[in-house]
Amino acid sequence: MTPERILDAAEEVLRRYGPAKTTVVDVARFLEVSHGTIYRHFASKAALRDAVAERWLHRVSLPLAEIAAEQGAAAERLHRWLRQLMVLKRQKVLDDPELFATYSAIAEEAREVVQAHIGELVTQLTQIIESGISTQAFKVTDAHQAAKAVFSATARFHHPAHALEWRDPNIDADFAQVWQLLLVGLVVGETFKQ
Amino acid sequence: MTPERILDAAEEVLRRYGPAKTTVVDVARFLEVSHGTIYRHFASKAALRDAVAERWLHRVSLPLAEIAAEQGAAAERLHRWLRQLMVLKRQKVLDDPELFATYSAIAEEAREVVQAHIGELVTQLTQIIESGISTQAFKVTDAHQAAKAVFSATARFHHPAHALEWRDPNIDADFAQVWQLLLVGLVVGETFKQ
DNA sequence: TGAATGACAGATATTGATTTTTGTCATTCA
DNA sequence: TGAATGACAAAAATCAATATCTGTCATTCA
Numbered sequence: 267m268t269p270e271r272i273l274d275a276a277e278e279v280l281r282r283y284g285p286a287k288t289t290v291v292d293v294a295r296f297l298e299v300s301h302g303t304i305y306r307h308f309a310s311k312a313a314l315r316d317a318v319a320e321r322w323l324h325r326v327s328l329p330l331a332e333i334a335a336e337q338g339a340a341a342e343r344l345h346r347w348l349r350q351l352m353v354l355k356r357q358k359v360l361d362d363p364e365l366f367a368t369y370s371a372i373a374e375e376a377r378e379v380v381q382a383h384i385g386e387l388v389t390q391l392t393q394i395i396e397s398g399i400s401t402q403a404f405k406v407t408d409a410h411q412a413a414k415a416v417f418s419a420t421a422r423f424h425h426p427a428h429a430l431e432w433r434d435p436n437i438d439a440d441f442a443q444v445w446q447l448l449l450v451g452l453v454v455g456e457t458f459k460q
Numbered sequence: 461m462t463p464e465r466i467l468d469a470a471e472e473v474l475r476r477y478g479p480a481k482t483t484v485v486d487v488a489r490f491l492e493v494s495h496g497t498i499y500r501h502f503a504s505k506a507a508l509r510d511a512v513a514e515r516w517l518h519r520v521s522l523p524l525a526e527i528a529a530e531q532g533a534a535a536e537r538l539h540r541w542l543r544q545l546m547v548l549k550r551q552k553v554l555d556d557p558e559l560f561a562t563y564s565a566i567a568e569e570a571r572e573v574v575q576a577h578i579g580e581l582v583t584q585l586t587q588i589i590e591s592g593i594s595t596q597a598f599k600v601t602d603a604h605q606a607a608k609a610v611f612s613a614t615a616r617f618h619h620p621a622h623a624l625e626w627r628d629p630n631i632d633a634d635f636a637q638v639w640q641l642l643l644v645g646l647v648v649g650e651t652f653k654q
Numbered sequence: 655t656g657a658a659t660g661a662c663a664g665a666t667a668t669t670g671a672t673t674t675t676t677g678t679c680a681t682t683c684a
Numbered sequence: 685t686g687a688a689t690g691a692c693a694a695a696a697a698t699c700a701a702t703a704t705c706t707g708t709c710a711t712t713c714a
Binding site for chain 3: 685686687688689690691692693694695696697698699700701702703704705706707708709710711712713714
Binding site: 415422443456457 | 608616621634642
C-alpha cells in the first residue's frame with residue numbers, strides 16, 4: 267500500500283460520497299484493506315484530508331507556474347495568468363458543482379495547506395511583476411506588494427466564497443474592468459496626492 | 461402592534477438565540493402576543509427575516525450615502541467611503557463575532573434584499589466617480605462601470621465571506637495598496653495595449 | 655521485520671419516535 | 685370592524701437509543 271494509492275482512493279470516495287459522509291473506513295473498504303492500514307500511512311483523518319487538498323491545489327498552481335516562467339511581455343502574461351486562475355476555478359464549479367463544494371469544504375478545513383498555496387500563487391505573481399519592472403513595462407517599485415494587491419483585488423474572481431457570483435454572465439466584463447484599472451495602476455505606478 | 465415593534469423584538473431575539481434557533485413563536489412570546497399576530501403583519505417567517513435584513517443593511521448604507529452626497533474632492537471622498545464601508549463591517553465582526561455571524565447567515569438567505577443593497581452601494585460609488593469625472597479629477601469615461609470595478613476589486617475588504625481575513629493585521633496595508641492601484645487607474649483612465 | 659490486521663474504548667453520527675414550529679382560519683375581542 | 689386569538693394540519697426540529705467511526709495497539713502474516 268502506497269500513500270498515493272490511498273490518496274487516489276480518498277479522492278474517489280470523496281467524489282462519490284461528499285466530504286461530510288466520507289469516513290476513513292469507507293476509504294479502507296474501497297481499497298479492500300482494514301482502516302488500520304490507512305493509519306499506518308497517515309497520522310490522522312485530518313492529515314489524509316490535508317494531503318488530498320494539497321494534491322488538488324497543486325493541480326491549480328502547476329499550469330500557472332508555467333505561465334509565470336514564460337518569457338513574453340509581462341502585462342500579457344499577467345493577464346493570462348489571472349484569467350487562467352479564474353477559468354480553472356470556474357470550470358470546476360460549472361462542470362461539477364457538488365465536487366466543487368467538496369473541494370471548498372475541504373479547503374476551508376485545511377487552512378494551513380491553503381495558506382501555503384496562496385503564498386505560492388503570490389510568489390508566481392511577484393515573479394511576473396518583477397520581470398515587468400525589469401523591462402520597464404511596469405513602473406511600480408515593490409513587486410511583492412503589487413502582487414499581493416493584484417491577488418486581493420481579483421479575489422471575487424478566484425475565491426471560492428464568490429462561486430455563486432460566477433454564474434452571472436457579466437462576470438467576464440467585470441473582470442475586464444478590474445483588470446483595466448489594475449493594469450493602468452501597474453504601468454503608471456505613480457502616487458497621487460489626495 | 462406595529463411592524464416596527466415586531467422588527468425590534470425579532471432583532472433582540474435573534475441577538476439572544478442566534479439565527480438557527482429563533483422561531484416566530486419566540487418573537488411572539490417576547491412581545492407577549494400570539495404568533496398569529498405576527499402573521500397578520502408579515503406574510504411569512506422569510507418576509508420577517510428579509511425585513512430585519514433590510515433594516516440592518518440600511519444602517520450601513522445610510523452613513524455612506526452622506527459621504528457620497530458631500531461636496532469635497534472625489535478621490536478623497538471615494539477613499540473615505542471605501543474605508544468607512546470596511547470599518548463598519550470590521551467593527552461589527554470584532555465587536556461581536558456571534559452577532560456578525562447572525563447578520564451574515566441572515567444575509568445569505570435574504571439574497572434579493574442583499575442584491576438591492578449592493579445596487580444601492582454601487583449607485584453611491586457611481587455618484588462619487590461621476591463628480592470626479594465632472595471636475596476632471598478622474599479620466600475614466602464610464603462612471604458606473606468604474607464603480608462596479610472598484611466595488612469588485614475591494615470585495616476582500618467588505619464582503620462578509622472574507623471576515624476571517626480581517627483579523628490579519630496587514631489588512632489595512634493590503635487595502636492601502638489596492639486603493640493606490642485603483643486610484644491611479646481612475647485618475648489616468650487610459651487604456652494600454654497588451 | 656516491516657506491513658497489515660482486527661478488537662477495543664471513547665467520540666461522533668444516525669435514526670425514528672416525539673415535540674415544536676409554521677402557516678391558516680374561524681372565532682373572539684374592544 | 686380591524687386587530688388579536690388559539691386550535692389545527694402539515695412540515696420541521698429535537699432527543700435519546702443505537703450504530704458507526706476514529707485512533708490505538710497487541711497480535712498475525714508473509
